[in-house]
Amino acid sequence: LPKDHAEVPISQADAPPVDTFAVQPRGKGRSAKLWKPKHVYFTAGAWEEAHGRRIAERLDALGLNYEVMKANRLPKLGGSTTRETYQKAKNTLAIVNAPPSTMKLTPIPPSADWQFHLAKGCPAHCQYCYLAGSLSGAPVTRAYANLDQILENNANFIDPNKQLTSFEASCYTDPLGIEHLTGSLSRTISWFGTQPDARLRWVTKYDDVSALLDLHHNGQTRCRISLNADWVTRRLEGGTADLEARLQAMRKLGQAGYHVGAVLAPLMPFDNWQDDYTDLLQRLREALDFEVDLTFELITHRFTPGSKQILLDWYPNTALDFDEDKRSKKLNKFGSHKFVYQKEQMKELKGWFTEEVEARFPEAEVLYFT
Numbered sequence: 057l058p059k060d061h062a063e064v065p066i067s068q069a070d071a072p073p074v075d076t077f078a079v080q081p082r083g084k085g086r087s088a089k090l091w092k093p094k095h096v097y098f099t100a101g102a103w104e105e106a107h108g109r110r111i112a113e114r115l116d117a118l119g120l121n122y123e124v125m126k127a128n129r130l131p132k133l134g135g136s137t138t139r140e141t142y143q144k145a146k147n148t149l150a151i152v153n154a155p156p157s158t159m160k161l162t163p164i165p166p167s168a169d170w171q172f173h174l175a176k177g178c179p180a181h182c183q184y185c186y187l188a189g190s191l192s193g194a195p196v197t198r199a200y201a202n203l204d205q206i207l208e209n210n211a212n213f214i215d216p217n218k219q220l221t222s223f224e225a226s227c228y229t230d231p232l233g234i235e236h237l238t239g240s241l242s243r244t245i246s247w248f249g250t251q252p253d254a255r256l257r258w259v260t261k262y263d264d265v266s267a268l269l270d271l272h273h274n275g276q277t278r279c280r281i282s283l284n285a286d287w288v289t290r291r292l293e294g295g296t297a298d299l300e301a302r303l304q305a306m307r308k309l310g311q312a313g314y315h316v317g318a319v320l321a322p323l324m325p326f327d328n329w330q331d332d333y334t335d336l337l338q339r340l341r342e343a344l345d346f347e348v349d350l351t352f353e354l355i356t357h358r359f360t361p362g363s364k365q366i367l368l369d370w371y372p373n374t375a376l377d378f379d380e381d382k383r384s385k386k387l388n389k390f391g392s393h394k395f396v397y398q399k400e401q402m403k404e405l406k407g408w409f410t411e412e413v414e415a416r417f418p419e420a421e422v423l424y425f426t
């Protein structure tokens with residue numbers, strides 16, 4: 057990846073706040089800007105839900121306008137190009153009910169026993185976004201209003217034969233990125249606090265954890281922060297908190313008694329990657345200078361042919377390296393494939409990260425490298 061590749065903002069109107077290569081100071085950090093969508097819609101069904109009304113109260117308090125639809129349909133976005141549709145979608149929040157099909161939870165190895173969803177979509181602008189290949193259609197953020205039903209349904213999936221059943225809440229969204237609008241994450245953490253046999257896991261690139269610090273989580277939640285080298289964060293993760301702000305958020309969560317986790321992803325071997333990742337690990341060690349239950353998840357960058365096409369439509373000037381010739385094809389059980397780093401590169405990354413993490417964090421558990 058070229059070091060001098062200039063990032064191009066999404067558009068003048070909708071440009072994410074990260075738009076420069078200027079070296080950020082290590083001091084206080086730059087918090088993510090709270091997302092204020094330009095368009096907010098409630099479906100008729102969502103408007104009937106108690107949590108839908110709670111969301112409406114939050115929107116009122118923030119001075120955001122919204123429209124309640126007469127049916128359970130959303131208006132068409134109507135962009136004339138993929139980029140225009142993308143920009144409109146990223147400025148749109150829809151409050152809808154999670155469909156009945158989502159009540160049949162599916163496993164999500166190696167992260168957790170089950171995945172469930174508080175929302176689908178995310179306001180940030182990561183140029184490698186995991187959602188590009190897994191969610192279809194324009195990237196509107198849909199937050200679920202039938203949260204009470206979603207949480208009650210989770211109880212059906214707690215395995216009485218296991219000491220702990222784990223639930224992942226961030227497969228299709230960054231729940232902290234929309235927390236100021238929905239309150240869904242706080243409510244979910246509090247619910248898991250009443251479930252001694254269940255464990256909640258979620259992950260974020262945002263940093264406003266203030267609403268979470270006084271919740272009765274009872275140690276049933278692991279809050280994970282997605283971290284990457286400054287090089288990656290500044291160029292490829294528009295709209296998110298900078299590295300220092302995320303580290304400080306993680307520190308606050310650990311001090312509030314949460315289990316915490318560092319999700320180092322997506323790992324990329326850019327020029328001199330060892331230097332930047334050493335800096336990241338060192339700063340994480342400084343931020344967590346107290347006893348805390350800590351895990352690591354190590355995830356290398358990968359893409360599918362489909363996600364590559366979508367991401368290049370969304371971010372045509374990306375600095376991300378999508379060169380398939382430098383990758384290996386990895387088949388999945390459904391017959392499709394993704395592109396991962398080549399065997400030797402993977403071996404080098406795995407060896408380096410495992411060794412460096414273990415040397416600095418002997419108390420932590422590395423859950424997986426992939």
Ligand code: SF4
Nearest residue numbers: 178180181182185186
């Ligand atoms: Fe996608 Fe996660 Fe970035 Fe949101 S924070 S844009 S879900 S990669």
